[in-house]
Amino acid sequence: MAQLQWFPGHMAKARREMSERVKWVDIIIELVYARAPYSSKNPMIDEIANNKPRLVVLTKSDMADEERTKEWVEYYQSLGYEAMDVNLKRFKEYNRIINQCRRVLKDKMLKEQQRGMKPRAIRALVVGIPNVGKSTFINALASKKVAVTGNKPGVTKAQQLIRVAKDFELFDTPGVLWPKFEEERIARNIAFLGSIKQTILPLDDLFIEAMKYLNVHYPKLLEDRYQLSFDLESDWILSVFEHIAKVRAIKKIRGETDYDRVIEIFFNDIFDGSIGRLSWED
Ligand code: GDP
Secondary structure (H helix, E strand, O other): OHHHOOHHHHHHHHHHHHHHHHOOOOEEEEEEEOOOOOOOOOOHHHHHOOOOOEEEEEEOHHHOOHHHHHHHHHHHHHOOOEEEEOOOOOHHHHHHHHHHHHHHHHHHHHHHHHOOOOOOOEEEEEEEOOOOOHHHHHHHHHHHOOOEOOOOOOOOOOOOEEEEEOOEEEEOOOEEOOOOOOOHHHHHHHHHOOOOOHHHOOHHHHHHHHHHHHHHHOHHHHHHHHOOOOOOOOOOHHHHHHHHHHHOOOOOEOOEOOHHHHHHHHHHHHHOOOOOOOOOOO
């Protein structure tokens, strides 16, 4: 994909920064989007994790297909990860994440104390591709309890740890990972999540692929939102555009259907969840 030539440079820098921070933490909290927990999980973490425990958190579970989410959580658990799903719009769910980290690290912290080290807070790093909820998570915790723990050697000013509970500290800026684009399917899924500028992939292609997928997996959502049903065997594309334009009363431009506006409205419905709960991966 020629458009993505900027990617290796960004990735190398992100990897360097992340490896540096990983040294300071006890656990990596890896946020992935519940609507596509495979595509939004960056394999780069494997290379920089440095054997630190990892908690995979499937975010925005309120926007995803419940059944699929459950299967994905079980899948990651079966691979040996700690895994859970959350709705970050509910602050009370944040404690589940912190408690899970405490459980994972209980033995390590105990051992440290048995070896005579002073009790200390768990340190965590939050990472993920854009739009998975990293800042929502960190900011909500930080605004509850901002208590900067002061400089630690090797941790730059821009990367402070904040204490969010008596025994829990987070880096105050998340690790932003660039998505993996090796496969077109993955790039597309990430575009469906709103995590990359959609201009990277042709919008009309994305629209067609999303429609095809929804028609097979979630026909009821199309029916409910746009009173739309169509047969993939037929020449459906133009009629789908026309139909949505009509249902949503999209103004014509010089007598022609405004295809761009149809696409825009459709993806807004996808991104803000008004289309309903769905997952892009089986
Ligand atoms: P970041 O790019 O990873 O830092 O993502 P943000 O924290 O900026 O979140 C992106 C958008 O998703 C924001 O509009 C959040 O309000 C929203 N968001 C984050 N977590 C959730 C969630 O669990 N459920 C829903 N419905 N929206 C969420």
